[in-house]
Amino acid sequence: MEQVKSRDGTTIAFDRIGQGPPVILVTGSLSDRADKRPLAELLASDLTVLNYDRRGRGPSGDTQPYAVEREIEDIEAVIQTAGGEAGLYGSSGGAVLSMLAASAGLPVTKVAMWETPYLPEGMPTPPPDHVEQLGTMVAEGRRGDAVEYFLSKVVGMPPEAIAGARQTPFWVKAEALAHTLTYDALLLGDYRIPVDRVKSLTVPTLVMAGGADIPFMRDTAAALAEIFPAGEARFLDGQGHDVDSAVLAPVLKAFFAH
Incomplete structure (x- = not known):
């Protein structure tokens, strides 16, 4: 490195x-x-x-x-x-x-x-306050909630897929990186x-x-x-x-x- x-x-x-x-x-x-x-x-x-x-x-x-x-x-x-x-x-x-x-x-x-x-035009965008929501969850130590919010409200993943993801090694890593979700949301702007x-x-x-x-x-x-x-x-x-x-x-x- x-x-x-x-x-x-x-x-x-x-x-x-x-x-x-x-x-x-x-x-x-x-x-x-x-x-x-x-x-x-x-x-x-x-x-x-x-x-x-x-x-x-x-x-x-x-x-x-x-x-x-x-x-x-x-x-x-x-x-x-x-x-x-x-x-x-x-x-x-x-x-x-x-x-x-x-x-x-x-x-x-x-x-x-x-x-x-x-x-694309015509597709719904994430909630207008999603950056603030993600930031609040991370600040409160609710990293898993932030990941779930991102996957459901931003990515559009269905609940059963999120439940499955929680059982995989991906979820542990995702929680560790949850604070960066606001960074990527700011990158995308209005999507x-x-x-x-x-x-x-x-x-x-x-x-x-x-x-x-x-x-x-x-x-x-x-x-x-x-x-x-x-x-x-x-x-x-x-x-x-x-x-x-x-x-x-x-x-x-x-x-x-x-």
């Missing part, structure tokens, strides 16, 4: 493996760099992979108050340790963060995004594509989705690819939100290594 200091002094932890063009992996909600390790190992034959823990996760720091701009500065710090420029691959909320970082003018060469959770902001993303951008468990992700991917000046949509049939690294890795290698 290596560490780098972000602009506000927060320590950001990351692993560096492989050889080739540098690519930074950006995790989504309720996940940390351990979840991206299998993908990093598959990419390492063709790429230098920097797999980092976003602030508030793993050994990375969590300087308060939180702001999306601080997370963009964290990526900037990892880019600098990668040699001054890098590609970004983000999944779910991490895809949003990757997109915003590249749109902010960081030295990003390419962006790849997996199932960005923006909601609609911020068209005016992302039109400035001019580097080659691969927008991917599977849609096996959340069908609207394909519509969102297609809409984003249309907005980006150098956008391309790619659909991996049969893949759900938790994409198989063995299926994804060849696509990312072809995109970033050439």
Whole structure:
């Protein structure tokens, strides 16, 4: 494990493996760099992979108050340790963060995004006070309630699926990361594509989705690819939100290594 200091002094932890063009992996909600390790190992034959823990996760720091701009500065710090420029691959909320970082003018060469959770017009958005609700539950020590609220009110998972998730190792990790749910909620804003902001993303951008468990992700991917000046949509049939690294890795290698 290596560490780098972000602009506000927060320590950001990351692993560096492989050889080739540098690519930074950006995790989504309720996940940390351990979840991206299998993908990093598959990419390492063709790429230098920097797999980092976003602030508030793993050994990375969590300087308060939180702001999306601080997370963009964290990526900037990892880019600098990668040699001054890098590609970004983000999944779910991490895809949003990757997109915003590249749109902010960081030295990003390419962006790849997996199932960005923006909601198509006509679909109901989460409760308007969901950020406050999540923050209150975490502040009161009700981490399990915060995770359940997120999965039910934001993700839209049915009660029986949540009950099943409570019996898995995922739940223990999710509770440990519950304080970061407000961070990802702030990233998503009103859960609609911020068209005016992302039109400035001019580097080659691969927008991917599977849609096996959340069908609207394909519509969102297609809409984003249309907005980006150098956008391309790619659909991996049969893949759900938790994409198989063995299926994804060849696509990312072809995109970033050439």
